[in-house]
Amino acid sequence: MENKVPELFGSMVFHEHVMKERLPKSTYKTMCKVMQEGKRLDKEVADIVANAMKDWAVEKGATHFTHWFQPMTGITAEKHDSFIAPAGDGQVIMEFSGKELIQGEPDASSFPNGGLRATFEARGYTAWDPTSFAFIKDDTLCIPTAFYSYGGQALDKKTPLLRSMEAFNKQAMRIIRLLGDTETSRVNTTVGSEQEYFLIDKDVYLKRKDLVYCGRTLYGAKPPKGQELDDHYFGAIKPRVKAFMYDLNEELWKLGILSKTEHNEVAPAQHELAPVFTTVNIACDHNQVTMELMKKVADKHGLVCLLHEKPFEGVNGSGKHNNWSISTDKGANLLEPGDSPAENTRFLLFLVALIKAVDEYQDMLRLSVASAGNDHRLGANEAPPAIVSMFVGEDLQAVLDSIESGVEYAGKDREMMKVGVHVLPRFFKDTTDRNRTSPFAFTGNKFEFRMLGSAVSIACPNFILNTIVAEELSLLADELETAEDFTTAANELIRKTVIEHKRIIFNGNNYADEWVVEAEKRGLLNLKTTVDVMPYYLEEKNIATFTKHRVLTKEEIHSRYEILVENYIKVIHIEALTMLELAKKNILPAVSAYAKELAETIALKRQISAAINCKSEEGLLITLSDMCADFVDKQKALEESLAKAKNFEDEQFVAEHYKDHVIPAMVALRAVADAMEEQVSEKYWPFPTYGELLFSVL
Numbered sequence: 149m150e151n152k153v154p155e156l157f158g159s160m161v162f163h164e165h166v167m168k169e170r171l172p173k174s175t176y177k178t179m180c181k182v183m184q185e186g187k188r189l190d191k192e193v194a195d196i197v198a199n200a201m202k203d204w205a206v207e208k209g210a211t212h213f214t215h216w217f218q219p220m221t222g223i224t225a226e227k228h229d230s231f232i233a234p235a236g237d238g239q240v241i242m243e244f245s246g247k248e249l250i251q252g253e254p255d256a257s258s259f260p261n262g263g264l265r266a267t268f269e270a271r272g273y274t275a276w277d278p279t280s281f282a283f284i285k286d287d288t289l290c291i292p293t294a295f296y297s298y299g300g301q302a303l304d305k306k307t308p309l310l311r312s313m314e315a316f317n318k319q320a321m322r323i324i325r326l327l328g329d330t331e332t333s334r335v336n337t338t339v340g341s342e343q344e345y346f347l348i349d350k351d352v353y354l355k356r357k358d359l360v361y362c363g364r365t366l367y368g369a370k371p372p373k374g375q376e377l378d379d380h381y382f383g384a385i386k387p388r389v390k391a392f393m394y395d396l397n398e399e400l401w402k403l404g405i406l407s408k409t410e411h412n413e414v415a416p417a418q419h420e421l422a423p424v425f426t427t428v429n430i431a432c433d434h435n436q437v438t439m440e441l442m443k444k445v446a447d448k449h450g451l452v453c454l455l456h457e458k459p460f461e462g463v464n465g466s467g468k469h470n471n472w473s474i475s476t477d478k479g480a481n482l483l484e485p486g487d488s489p490a491e492n493t494r495f496l497l498f499l500v501a502l503i504k505a506v507d508e509y510q511d512m513l514r515l516s517v518a519s520a521g522n523d524h525r526l527g528a529n530e531a532p533p534a535i536v537s538m539f540v541g542e543d544l545q546a547v548l549d550s551i552e553s554g555v556e557y558a559g560k561d562r563e564m565m566k567v568g569v570h571v572l573p574r575f576f577k578d579t580t581d582r583n584r585t586s587p588f589a590f591t592g593n594k595f596e597f598r599m600l601g602s603a604v605s606i607a608c609p610n611f612i613l614n615t616i617v618a619e620e621l622s623l624l625a626d627e628l629e630t631a632e633d634f635t636t637a638a639n640e641l642i643r644k645t646v647i648e649h650k651r652i653i654f655n656g657n658n659y660a661d662e663w664v665v666e667a668e669k670r671g672l673l674n675l676k677t678t679v680d681v682m683p684y685y686l687e688e689k690n691i692a693t694f695t696k697h698r699v700l701t702k703e704e705i706h707s708r709y710e711i712l713v714e715n716y717i718k719v720i721h722i723e724a725l726t727m728l729e730l731a732k733k734n735i736l737p738a739v740s741a742y743a744k745e746l747a748e749t750i751a752l753k754r755q756i757s758a759a760i761n762c763k764s765e766e767g768l769l770i771t772l773s774d775m776c777a778d779f780v781d782k783q784k785a786l787e788e789s790l791a792k793a794k795n796f797e798d799e800q801f802v803a804e805h806y807k808d809h810v811i812p813a814m815v816a817l818r819a820v821a822d823a824m825e826e827q828v829s830e831k832y833w834p835f836p837t838y839g840e841l842l843f844s845v846l
Contacts, residue, residue: 158404160208160284162201170200182278184334184477189278194246201282202231202244205289213244215252215274216290218305219259220711222605224436225295227254228288249291250276260715262707264301271298277306280433283403292433301704305607308699309429312614313337315697319618320474320482320498322625326634327494334477337614339431340594342422344413344466344602345442346454347389349844352836353452361726362719363456363603364521366814367735369822370462371839374416381414388449388845389419396421396445403441405434415463416842425473425594428614432607435468439603451845457601458524460838465525466602470609473594474498484593493638496551500645501620502595503538506588507652509616509693510536510673511684513588513599516609518678518712520719522601526676532587532598534676535667537654539586545655551643552650585658615699622697678716679807682800685709713799720806724790727814731783731821734834736776739824742832743772772827779820786813 158165164183168176175196181187189197205213214226231242252274274293282291295304302308313336320335353359358366385393393410400407406424413420421442423434439455446453458465474482483502485495506513513536517526525531540548550556589596600609624641631637651670656663667674675681684690686709694700700708746769753760789809796802825833836844 153401156398157401160402161404162204162282162289163404164281166204167197167200170204171197179278189250191246191250194250196246198244198246198249201249201289202242205284206231206242208284210284210287210289212287213248213289213291215254215276215293217254217274217293217295218432218436218605218607219295219303220262220305220708221260222305222603224440225254225259226288226290227252252293254295259295259303260711261297261303262710262714264297264299264303264703264707272296272303273298277310277429279310279427280430281404283437285403285437301701301707305605305611306429306432308704309432309607309611309614311699312611312618312697313429315618315699316614316621319621319625319697322629323494323497323621324476326625326628327497332476332478332480335482336475336477337428337610338425338473338475339428339606339610340423340425340471341431341435341600341606342409342420342467342469342471343435343438343442344418344420344468346415346417346459346466347392347419347446347451347845348417348454348841350447350450350452352840352844355835356841357730357835358723358726359452359454359459362723363454364459364524364723365461365838365841366723366727367730367818367821367825368461368838368841369825371837371842373839374463374842375414378414380412380416380418383412385410385412385419386846388451392445392449392451393419393421395448396441399441399445400438403434403437405438407438413464413466415460417845418464418466425471428472428606428610432605432610435606455603457519457521457603460842462838463842465531467525467531467598468600468602468604468606470597470600470606471591471594472597472610472613481593483590483595493635493642496642497624497638498621500642500649501624502617503652504645504649505613505616505620506536506538507649508620509612509690510652511675511681511687512612512616512690513597513609514673514675514681515684515712516612517599517601517604518681519601519604520678520716521603522599523677525601526599532585533658533664533674535658535664535672535674536587536599536652537658537667537672538595538652539589539655540653541590541655544590545653548646548650548653552646554643586654587658611699615694615697618697619693677807678712679800679803682709682713682716682803685712710799713803716803717793717799717806720810721790721793724786724810724814727817728783728786730835731779731817735821735824736779738832738834739772739776739779739828742828743769743776745829745832746772768827772824775820775824775827779817779824782813782817782820786810786817789813 164180167179171179175193178189178193179197182189212228212230214228216224216226219225231244232240233243235241254272254274272295274295277292277294280292282289284290294302294307294310296302296307316337317335321332324332324335356365358364397407406426407421408424409422411420412418421438423431426434442453442455455466457467476482482494482498486492514534526534587597587599589598597609597613600606627641628634628637651672654663664674685705691702691705694705695702746765750762750765750769753762793802793805793810796805825837
């Protein structure tokens with residue numbers, strides 16, 4: 149593959165180069181305007197594109213097409229239709245019309261909709277998104293689409309993202325024009341999303357019902373060795389994993405996905421993949437495909453890819469670092485300081501808009517990453533805490549301090565790195581260190597939003613980020629457009645914003661207990677769980693912002709709140725039922741069988757001679773018997789807690805009950821089981837241990 153990567157890359161994508169080759173010149177130009185400027189596509193052009201797309205796909209071996217969309221499940225959906233049409237005399241022809249390309253009609257009531265659709269209101273539509281290229285997967289032409297209801301409400305992740313891109317571009321262009329830039333015609337947000345994941349042996353996985361049903365282990369004692377030695381991070385990649393990565397890259401590259409970096413992560417069996425930056429909409433589509441292909445390619449290698457945020461207790465969970473930046477269609481990065489006063493004013497205006505947005509919409513950013521799975525990860529040693537803050541680094545902090553104080557910033561020269569070994573080359577030190585504990589960290593010319601869980605669609609965090617920054621840009625533009633002296637007004641506005649919102653900036657250790665105390669003094673939110681943050685969806689401030697920029701209607705916001713609450717309850721409920729099933733059908737029978745062997749051993753020894761010492765067996769038998777009794781009590785407590793949840797009609801109260809009562813009951817039940825695992829003979833324990841799971845891939 150190595151020598152054929154350029155030829156392989158994008159070979160299964162109907163991208164611009166393919167369009168240029170296969171479409172009439174006028175149609176190609178129209179498509180470019182559609183993709184770059186958001187122009188509408190008429191039916192005649194759609195028919196020409198559809199026919200060319202079909203011919204290309206059939207040549208590549210495709211027999212079907214599908215409108216590929218992203219419902220509120222967080223994964224993708226597709227309904228396949230073949231290209232065949234009857235031609236008479238028992239023959240068929242292959243055809244694909246512009247109408248079929250532009251619009252599809254899947255069932256809109258069977259996906260999560262938060263009350264937007266009833267079962268008897270099934271009609272929904274998928275609409276082609278021409279800004280994201282069609283591609284071939286499993287002999288099927290996949291057409292990226294938005295998904296909405298008969299009434300026009302967004303039922304998916306893509307539609308709000310596309311709307312937010314338009315809102316951001318509109319407000320960013322106002323600032324661009326105020327700065328005298330008449331060349332730029334569009335501003336896009338770009339994203340590179342680092343994807344963490346675990347790989348375990350499939351045979352071992354299938355013996356763990358908790359992994360099969362829930363994606364995470366609900367029981368499991370810590371193994372003698374975990375990640376304590378830090379020997380897995382960036383370590384040599386094992387042959388079986390390397391073979392998986394090789395095949396995964398090939399599949400990703402065929403689909404034009406810029407898979408760039410791969411390495412071992414901190415925990416045993418944990419790894420990471422990172423792509424090159426691209427426009428946020430395409431980045432989202434690519435990440436959805438990446439997660440799907442990870443699972444598919446892993447299966448071919450006898451592996452299972454785990455994308456749950458915390459599949460194993462006591463070792464690092466998996467995140468998805470959302471590297472977010474702003475670029476113009478002329479290639480300028482708006483989060484990069486420039487060489488001229490105008491460029492630096494531009495940088496500072498966009499920077500303070502971002503600072504203000506993160507401060508004023510901490511709740512929405514926390515909401516954007518909220519899930520039952522991510523609750524296990526946030527605040528642990530590999531993830532930021534639930535308190536939203538920004539890291540800007542030493543140099544940028546000095547700039548902001550000088551703006552606040554009104555003292556001219558004296559920039560320091562770039563420092564040459566010296567490591568005391570003459571043979572090693574010298575190189576320039578970066579202007580800022582990295583802060584791996586910060587939820588939202590400036591890393592040179594982008595911000596790294598580190599709170600995302602590994603399983604989440606990046607659409608929600610990014611449409612929220614786009615929208616809240618668009619709101620702050622609009623407020624800046626409102627003031628600056630009426631200013632008599634733009635430069636003076638811009639400088640005053642930058643300084644005012646820094647002073648009023650500097651509380652959100654924290655460059656220290658976000659894991660420290662002192663930061664929790666300090667954050668409370670600053671008035672920052674500490675929304676530790678999904679249940680704590682859910683109601684903020686319905687805050688008037690948030691509804692006003694998202695409706696103002698036409699990213700979500702009030703009805704759509706309510707639906708997303710309801711979906712989040714409902715999903716949280718269902719996830720915890722499934723986990724609790726799985727724990728109870730494993731307790732009754734696997735753990736208790738296994739411990740009882742081992743206790744029986746101990747009792748029989750004691751009895752046999754005493755038959756031989758009363759002088760034989762049985763203290764070890766007796767002690768262990770008593771311990772396990774007491775543990776079993778405690779385990780049964782904890783099991784009943786969990787069952788009672790689940791039953792009480794039925795007493796509440798309001799789903800917010802149900803979710804709070806699951807958080808405050810069901811989850812603690814699950815934790816208590818697990819603690820006893822894990823203690824018993826450490827005492828029971830290996831041959832009796834009913835499923836693979838953490839040691840087997842984490843070190844199953846050689």
